[in-house]
Amino acid sequence: MKLASLKHGRDGRLVVVSEDLNWFTDAFLIAPTLQAALDDWDRCEPRLRALAESLEHEAVPRGRFHEREASAPLPRAYQWADGSAYVNHVALVRQARGAEMPESFWTDPLMYQGGSDGFLGPRDPIPLADPAWGCDLEAEVVVVTGDVPQGVSPDEALGHIRLVGLVNDVSLRNLIPAELGKGFGFVQSKPASAFTPVFVTPDSLGDRWKDGKLHGALTVTLNGKPFGQADAGDDMTFDFGTLIAHLAKTRSLVAGSIIGSGTVSNRDADGGPGKPVSEGGLGYSCIAEVRTVETIQHGKAETPFLQHGDTVRIEMLDEKHHSIFGTIEQTVEPVG
């Protein structure tokens, strides 16, 4: 089942979307918003599934689904916690600045509490007041949970995953060192993130959802050029069950919590850092990583961070080259 929110008010209007992303039908008789459906999932889920089946059979009124009319599936959420499950990425970034990575990073997940009060739609511009802040994309996988009890095990946690999607976790790289240096994590250096137009139930992903991970190439395009195609199922040190259990160690989580994987990152076949797509590699899911590789290999970073007018595209394609979650496609724009 695929769900989306059409732009409407503060929370959007819940719609069920056809598997091919071409059609939608309104779900307001079941739940007015995605958050409302998640709040009452046991009641809503079977009804939404029945509606989705009717949509596939053209047995209900339907309209053309235009991704540009979608907001983030949860335009505002009660929680956004982002992990760093691709430890390869963390190790590389540390290597570039000559910092040791603690061995515990391979066993104890790194995670930050992000701002969840306002998210961007898949076609919304990225508002950037000052290009000197070093704006970067980060292509990641996310899951949305139901209610999760405190102390849940990683295995149990997998049963609380309701939906899967993709995110562009926008980061302001040049603000990060000073902010993290203060010791309390990210505030100013993580502005609003953007999500794919559609979130999908795990069962609809077939073999792509396995062992608490989403498998498949995460296609990232920068200004029309292929930038990354790392496989989200590879090199993911911590699966989503482990990430959720980490977050829920000391408190319960409310339905509609969004948990991120961190920037997807694959090692090269030879075990070293990934090569650019243009050199036959799998490329990168953020600019910081290519800059890191450039720094390691050539002594300095060459690829600039995002400037006004730059466009970013993030999606995952199925075997028939159809988009699974729809496409995040954003242009960086000045504020106001």
Next chain:
Amino acid sequence: MKLASLKHGRDGRLVVVSEDLNWFTDAFLIAPTLQAALDDWDRCEPRLRALAESLEHEAVPRGRFHEREASAPLPRAYQWADGSAYVNHVALVRQARGAEMPESFWTDPLMYQGGSDGFLGPRDPIPLADPAWGCDLEAEVVVVTGDVPQGVSPDEALGHIRLVGLVNDVSLRNLIPAELGKGFGFVQSKPASAFTPVFVTPDSLGDRWKDGKLHGALTVTLNGKPFGQADAGDDMTFDFGTLIAHLAKTRSLVAGSIIGSGTVSNRDADGGPGKPVSEGGLGYSCIAEVRTVETIQHGKAETPFLQHGDTVRIEMLDEKHHSIFGTIEQTVEPVG
């Protein structure tokens, strides 16, 4: 005007509370929940104020307001960002562990993004799975904002404050060093916070709300004994306008965002760390601070962190010794 949420469903039921906290009247015809009122404040505020006036004149149906029936005013919120505006507190904690505090901490606010998906009501127990985690209270002031545009100035930000209240920002001290050591801020070491039963509009606070600060003694009681009475208006290096502007530097904030002051902390009259209430001082708003003072003065901490069965009480009294926001009164209990 004083507003509260009675326990009901996931978001409570919005009520207007009398100035003396003795009575309430239902506000559901105006807005079903506090978040709904904040979402549409321009329409709701004058109606809620008219209802509050009618309540004072006993011109509407009313019921006895029992604080134990209240949830947190926002039982779940889209944002909880907590500052460390009482830099005195930060300096002390650093001194105790022999760490330098950067000079910039006096000019650049320290703030963390907290979990906002589930808050405790004022009488809810503090669920503590493991006393070895070092559970601490933190008595703080909070404000709730309306929609705040990106790049707002500190002065303008003050105009976006809708409500003022108090919080017990529960912290797990023994989990903090390792978690902050990982560099991404708090996740496991900050479980659910509890709020006063009532939030109050700034105008209702009279002289107590001045220069973007709440003035008056924050009364903290631990197991029935006076523990703290620091004045929230003193030694607050950054007012709420500055804290909100800090958070909104790179993104807009959604209505219902809760911003915290950080643990209230006063210097002693002689400029040194505060003395215990039992020695005629203003005491402390968290256990970590008294432990810090003990460490500085006697070489080791003596006051233990919270154990199962311990009770914490936080409130602010007016000139007539009436509670302004109602009382947070919580007992630490095992989980499950």
